[in-house]
Amino acid sequence: MQVYLKFMLLCLVWIWAFVPNLRIQFPGTPLAGSILDVPAPKFTLDNFLEGKYQLVFEDWFADRQAFKDLMIRTENTLNLTVFREISTPRKSNPIILGRDYFLFEKSYINNFNGVSEIKGDMPYPAPQSIDETCIRLGFAAKVFKKLGINFAVFFYPHKAWIMPEKLDPKWILPEGHNRAVAGYQSLLSALRKCEVPVVDGAAIFAELAAQQPNIRLYPRGGTHWTTTGACHALNGIIDVMRPQTARYLPNLSCESEAKPAAHPREMDIASLVNVWDESVFNDQIPVVKPKILGANLKEQIHYFYEGTSFSGELYDLLANTSYSAPNAPLPNVYYRRGGVPAAFNWDKDIFSNDWILLEQSQGSFVSINTMEWLEDLETNSLVYQQEVKKMTGGRH
Amino acid sequence: MAFSSLLFIFAFLPLFLVAYFMTPNAHRNLTALVGSLLFYAWGAPRFLAILLVVSWVDYSIGWKIYRSVPGTKARKRWVTFGVIINLSMLFYFKYSNFLSTEVNELSRRWAGNDWIHWGHVVMPIGISFVVFEEISYLVDIYRERSEPAKKFSTYALFLFLFPHSIAGPIFRWRDLEGQLISRRHSVDLAFDGVIRFLFGLGKKVLIADRMAAVADVVFRQAPFSMPASYAWIGIVAYSLQIYFDFSGYSDMAIGIGAILGFKFKENFNAPYLATSITDFWRRWHISLSTWMRDYLYIPLGGNQVSVKRMYLNLWIVFLLSGFWHGANWTFIAWGAYHGFWLILDRTFLGTHVFSRMPRWFNIGATWLTVMVGWVLFRSETIGYAWDYLRRLFCYDGTLAALTNAVSRGELISNRGMLAMGLGIAICVLPYFPRIALMMTDFMEGGKPTHQVPIFRFVCAFAVFVLVSLSLVTSNFSPFIYFRF
Numbered sequence: 001m002q003v004y005l006k007f008m009l010l011c012l013v014w015i016w017a018f019v020p021n022l023r024i025q026f027p028g029t030p031l032a033g034s035i036l037d038v039p040a041p042k043f044t045l046d047n048f049l050e051g052k053y054q055l056v057f058e059d060w061f062a063d064r065q066a067f068k069d070l071m072i073r074t075e076n077t078l079n080l081t082v083f084r085e086i087s088t089p090r091k092s093n094p095i096i097l098g099r100d101y102f103l104f105e106k107s108y109i110n111n112f113n114g115v116s117e118i119k120g121d122m123p124y125p126a127p128q129s130i131d132e133t134c135i136r137l138g139f140a141a142k143v144f145k146k147l148g149i150n151f152a153v154f155f156y157p158h159k160a161w162i163m164p165e166k167l168d169p170k171w172i173l174p175e176g177h178n179r180a181v182a183g184y185q186s187l188l189s190a191l192r193k194c195e196v197p198v199v200d201g202a203a204i205f206a207e208l209a210a211q212q213p214n215i216r217l218y219p220r221g222g223t224h225w226t227t228t229g230a231c232h233a234l235n236g237i238i239d240v241m242r243p244q245t246a247r248y249l250p251n252l253s254c255e256s257e258a259k260p261a262a263h264p265r266e267m268d269i270a271s272l273v274n275v276w277d278e279s280v281f282n283d284q285i286p287v288v289k290p291k292i293l294g295a296n297l298k299e300q301i302h303y304f305y306e307g308t309s310f311s312g313e314l315y316d317l318l319a320n321t322s323y324s325a326p327n328a329p330l331p332n333v334y335y336r337r338g339g340v341p342a343a344f345n346w347d348k349d350i351f352s353n354d355w356i357l358l359e360q361s362q363g364s365f366v367s368i369n370t371m372e373w374l375e376d377l378e379t380n381s382l383v384y385q386q387e388v389k390k391m392t393g394g395r396h
Numbered sequence: 397m398a399f400s401s402l403l404f405i406f407a408f409l410p411l412f413l414v415a416y417f418m419t420p421n422a423h424r425n426l427t428a429l430v431g432s433l434l435f436y437a438w439g440a441p442r443f444l445a446i447l448l449v450v451s452w453v454d455y456s457i458g459w460k461i462y463r464s465v466p467g468t469k470a471r472k473r474w475v476t477f478g479v480i481i482n483l484s485m486l487f488y489f490k491y492s493n494f495l496s497t498e499v500n501e502l503s504r505r506w507a508g509n510d511w512i513h514w515g516h517v518v519m520p521i522g523i524s525f526v527v528f529e530e531i532s533y534l535v536d537i538y539r540e541r542s543e544p545a546k547k548f549s550t551y552a553l554f555l556f557l558f559p560h561s562i563a564g565p566i567f568r569w570r571d572l573e574g575q576l577i578s579r580r581h582s583v584d585l586a587f588d589g590v591i592r593f594l595f596g597l598g599k600k601v602l603i604a605d606r607m608a609a610v611a612d613v614v615f616r617q618a619p620f621s622m623p624a625s626y627a628w629i630g631i632v633a634y635s636l637q638i639y640f641d642f643s644g645y646s647d648m649a650i651g652i653g654a655i656l657g658f659k660f661k662e663n664f665n666a667p668y669l670a671t672s673i674t675d676f677w678r679r680w681h682i683s684l685s686t687w688m689r690d691y692l693y694i695p696l697g698g699n700q701v702s703v704k705r706m707y708l709n710l711w712i713v714f715l716l717s718g719f720w721h722g723a724n725w726t727f728i729a730w731g732a733y734h735g736f737w738l739i740l741d742r743t744f745l746g747t748h749v750f751s752r753m754p755r756w757f758n759i760g761a762t763w764l765t766v767m768v769g770w771v772l773f774r775s776e777t778i779g780y781a782w783d784y785l786r787r788l789f790c791y792d793g794t795l796a797a798l799t800n801a802v803s804r805g806e807l808i809s810n811r812g813m814l815a816m817g818l819g820i821a822i823c824v825l826p827y828f829p830r831i832a833l834m835m836t837d838f839m840e841g842g843k844p845t846h847q848v849p850i851f852r853f854v855c856a857f858a859v860f861v862l863v864s865l866s867l868v869t870s871n872f873s874p875f876i877y878f879r880f
Contacts (some may be wrong), residue, residue, distance in 0.1 A: 005848050006587040016860065018410040049441050054397075062402045068868055075865035082808040085871055096805070113803065171805040263780055 020066040020108030030070050032271040034123045035372055038063040069274075077275045086273055095269055101280045102166040102220050103269040104159055111363055112160040113173040114180030130190050133366045136374055138194030143387040150241040150355045153191060153370070155184075155362040156225075156233065156310045157202040159218040162209060170384045183364025197240050204236040205229065221270025221281030223309075227288040230313030237314075243353060250294040252321060290321050300325045304350055322382025346380035397440045399510055399648045400600050402867055409652075416656065417581075423555055425576065428656060435558040436522075443520035448552065454478060454530045455551045458544035461537045475858050477540040479531055486527040489519045494723035519699055522562035524715055524720055528687055533569045535691055542570035559649035559656075563642075565663040565683035572658070579657035589654025591849075591856040595839045595861050596647025598859035599640040601866055603822075606815035607637035610808045615774055617802060619787040626807060627787040633808075634774050635767050636819040639667065642681070647840075656738065662840075666832070668766070668823040671758035672750050673737040676766060684720075707742065711735035721773070726781060730772040759827070 041056035043048075048054070065071075076087045086103070094106040137153065144151035160167060164177070182200070191198050205217055217229035219395045225233065231254035242249045270281035301324040305311055316326040350356065360367035379385055397404050412431045419427040437444045457478040465470040496512040503511040533551075536542045545551035554572055555561070614622070614630025646663040653660040654874035663682050670676035677685045689698075696709040711732065718731015741750075750758045768785065808816070827833035838852060 002585050002848050006583050009848070009853055010583070010587060010590055011861065013594070013857065014413070015408055016857075016864070017406055020406050031495075051439075051441065054438055058397075058401060058403050062868070065402060065406070065868055071865050071868040075869045078865070079811065083814070085809050085811060093402065168805065171803050173803050 022066065031072060031274050055106045073274055073276050076273060077277070080273070080275050080280075093253070095272060096168070096171055098166040098171075100161070100166060100220070102163065103222075103273070103281060104167065105223055105269060108158045108223075108361075109167065109171050111158065111361060112164070112167070113171075113176035114178075114183060114364075115173065115176065118303055130187060130365065132308050133371060134190045134194040134196065136378075137196045137366065139388055139391070140374060140377070140384075141194075141196045142391060143384055144356055145244065146387060146391075147351060147383075148245075149351065149353060150244045152197040152199050152235075152237060152240045152355075152357055153366075154199040154237055154307070154357055155188075155201050156308070156359060156361045157205045157362055159223070161202055161362060162205045162217060180364070184362050187207060187364055187366070191217065197244065199233075199235055199236050199240045201236060204232060208232055216283070216285055218281060219266035219285050220283045221278070222268050224266070224268065225310065225313060226266060227313055227317070228283050228286060230317055231288045231290050234314055234317050237357065245354075247299075247354075248295070248297060250292050252289035252290040252317070252323075253293050254288050254290055256288045288317075290317055292321055292323070297323060301355055303355035303357060304352045304353045305357045305359065306370065307357070308361070308369070310359060346377060347383045350377065351383050397435060399645065400597060400605075400867065405597070405864075405867070412863070421581075422475055424656075425550065428557060429549055429553045432553065432556045432558040432561060436556055436561055439562065440520045440522075442518075443523075444514055447520060447523075447526060447556075450481065451526075451552055451555055452548060453481060454534060455545065455548050457552075458534055458537050459483075461534060462544045466540060471538065475534050478534040482527045482530050482534075486523060489517060491719075491723045492517050515755045519778065525561070525564050525566055528566050528684075528691075529555055529569070532687060532691060534568070536568065536570055541708075542573060545569070545573070545576075557653075557658075559652040560660070563645050563649075564681075565646055565649065565660065566687050567660070567683070567685075571661065575658050581657040585657065586655045587853075589651045589656075591651070591852055592649030592654060592840060593648050594856040594860045594863075595651075596644045596651055597863050598856075599644030599647060601863045602859070603815045603819045603864075604637050604639075604641035604644055605870070606809075606812045607633040607640065607819065610812055610816070611637050611774065613802055613807055615784075619780070619783040622787070622788055622802060624790065626802065629807065631754060631767050631771055631774075632820075633786075633789065633812075633816065635668070635763075636816060636823070637772050638770065638773070639664075639823070640819055650840075666823070666826045668763050669759055669827055670762045670766075671755060672741050672746060673734060673765060674741045674746065676762055677734070677738070684717070688717055692716065710738050710742070714738060724776075725778055726772050726775050729778060729781070730769055733769050733772060758825070 011018070035395075038056070038060045041053050041060055043053055072087075079085045079087045080097070084097060096104045096106055096109055098104055141151050164172075188198055188200060208215055209217065215228060216226050218224075219226055224230075232254055235251045238249050238251055254394055266283065266285055267278070270278050270308050273281070300322065301318070303318070305314070331365065358370050358373070360370050378388075399405070414636070415431065416424055416427050422794055425598060433444065436447075457474055461471055461474045461478070464474060493516060499512050500510040505507065529592065532545075533554075537544055551569075554567065554569055554576060557567075560567060567853075610633035611630055614626055617626075643664040650660045650662070657769060661683065665679040665682065667676055667680035669839060670679050693709055693713045696712065697705060698709065701709065712735075714731045714735030715728060716731065718727045718729070718734070721727045721730070737745075750761075753761075771784050772778075772781045772787070791850075822835070826835055838855075
């Protein structure tokens with residue numbers, strides 16, 4: 001009898017081990033995030049002898065594990081509830097759990113600590129120093145000013161910087177943030193010295209947070225600012241653009257209304273956590289329906305925007321208030337990583353705009369995204385090259 | 397294909413066991429051999445043919461030795477020839493890159509150019525273990541301690557049996573010969589084997605891999621860019637990582653062996669409770685230390701020579717043992733370090749110090765000595781190891797620089813702290829004899845019995861579930877000893 005019981009228990013172990021291979025269609029919820037579909041490996045003798053087939057096969061096998069979503073959610077829920085941690089899947093930017101279930105992307109904590117500068121980007125390669133990049137941006141500012149185009153470099157603040165009280169102290173490096181602040185201020189001074197119009201998003205948000213402690217500039221489960229934060233950021237941009245032009249550029253009112261649940265965009269990190277119950281990250285985030293303070297604009301703004309996913313809320317605000325109509329049909333956000341649109345005309349599509357806005361995360365360096373855009377402008381735009389030549393007497 | 401990979405746990409092993417137990421008893425060795433060759437071919441397909449050819453040569457030499465008359469020069473020549481072939485193979489695959497790099501470093505300094513033009517040689521996995529087993533096979537036949545395998549397939553199974561082929565333990569032919577010819581399979585043995593395997597898997601995935609994450613973070617930093625406390629956490633983590641990784645792997649090998657009807661010898665015996673370095677090497681990687689004793693130390697003269705010569709022999713054995721672990725000066729330094737302490741044990745430490753101190757003191761001192769050795773073992777260069785040691789023993793509560801600074805959150809997770817605590821507890825609790833016995837019975841199984849240890853099974857199954865969850869969501873982490 002005991003032998004039979006042992007045999008049954010052994011079968012139980014075997015079943016646990018083998019059943020996932022049957023690839024039973026388990027009615028689970030797909031995992032969130034950019035999960036790459038691993039293609040089926042192609043067997044060739046060469047591939048096998050070199051070990052390449054085996055590597056792809058093992059990845060493919062792991063990718064097709066039945067009950068994978070169930071297991072991953074269970075593991076992640078275990079980590080969250082028992083260990084108060086977020087699991088870090090392979091090939092992903094880690095997510096960090098802060099106080100009160102606030103979530104942060106690790107790269108922003110690194111930025112906060114002054115360890116690495118730019119979210120997802122490598123620092124611009126040497127020999128371009130800050131001074132050199134500022135000089136080049138200064139040229140760009142002068143060219144745009146001469147051609148009547150409003151120009152600004154906008155530094156978006158991020159959650160870790162504005163809400164450090166929500167960070168778990170174990171992620172904070174002593175003296176790290178002081179170094180990060182010093183680096184950021186140094187960059188701002190250098191840009192201003194080169195007469196580059198700068199929008200200091202961090203200062204705008206810090207002042208708001210100090211004046212209105214309950215203002216929700218960031219959601220618990222999202223990376224990006226709330227519509228409230230975006231609205232105030234946009235007002236900051238307008239304030240910098242206004243002195244550059246005689247045009248009427250009114251501010252927006254950032255009045256908000258209560259909302260029952262967080263907007264999906266405001267749960268972008270929380271959804272990547274892949275736990276059974278994401279409700280701990282929910283927020284009652286007020287939504288701004290901004291109105292133009294004063295008379296409406298007679299003519300909409302045409303703008304070119306180079307930056308990151310923080311653009312999303314700004315786009316919506318600009319369009320919803322009829323402040324602007326985005327350039328069509330080409331995308332506004334110039335993501336080098338996403339590839340340059342084939343039909344992009346560096347003269348027509350840049351210099352037909354009213355605003356040129358370069359956006360990046362606050363940090364101690366100008367982002368590589370911005371510098372590559374600038375390099376492309378210098379290389380590809382004949383209008384720009386001619387203007388620079390005129391300004392420098394042909395020396396550059 | 398590591399034992400902790402999804403492919404092995406959820407595909408290869410279940411399918412292999414079905415094929416194995418469905419095969420009639422008389423042909424199960426063949427199934428085991430085919431499975432083992434497939435397992436090896438999956439990891440190192442190019443080298444399987446080479447190793448099989450060399451194994452055939454060894455098998456043939458084994459018969460030549462056996463058929464030659466004991467005490468004759470011909471017998472000696474055959475065993476010498478066999479040992480040279482095996483060592484040459486080991487040298488070529490494992491040490492030629494290192495040697496050519498070092499020679500070229502010198503030649504560049506002296507003559508301004510490379511003297512040796514050498515393409516990179518890829519090392520077959522597990523070659524160190526296979527070569528040592530082949531050497532022990534030939535030498536044991538030479539010493540008339542065993543007879544050669546009747547069939548080449550049996551010999552090949554001895555070498556390539558997958559539970560041990562790529563990361564040990566190092567088997568002796570005479571220990572396995574009888575079991576390869578005839579062994580008993582039973583549900584009781586398989587039950588204990590499965591539990592042993594699952595606990596071993598838990599040691600590897602739930603403790604060793606988590607400690608690896610901590611050690612990797614620390615050892616990526618420049619030593620003086622972190623506080624001394626981090627350096628200590630890093631080396632404690634590495635000590636736990638290497639122990640649980642390797643002993644977990646040995647448990648898995650022994651467990652699978654038990655399922656297949658084999659009784660393999662233990663490879664570890666609470667090494668961190670050793671009361672001296674000599675004692676440590678009776679408890680750590682027992683199969684290697686006994687191999688070194690029987691096939692290197694004793695042929696050099698062992699204890700049967702003058703005292704000075706005996707110390708030299710000890711030091712040489714450990715120097716070579718270090719070198720066996722890897723082609724790097726750090727491994728050689730690690731071996732020399734242990735050899736040095738072994739000599740001190742024999743001179744005055746054992747007789748005048750440890751014998752007079754309480755057991756807990758000896759254990760603590762030995763663990764500290766071993767941990768310092770692990771710094772050498774883990775470091776990429778001697779220079780890094782030296783800086784790390786200076787960081788360990790020059791306590792400074794402040795951060796020296798922030799260049800590569802690491803926050804506490806990055807250093808170790810909450811789950812990692814639990815794993816560390818559990819690991820330390822498992823290492824330390826056997827200090828108490830009753831607990832030691834309970835733990836051994838629980839994790840390794842006591843005398844085989846028809847009783848169903850439900851609690852043991854439930855714990856092992858829970859470990860299996862946790863491991864499955866962890867493996868599906870985390871990175872693959874290879875066994876440390878694959879490098880050897």
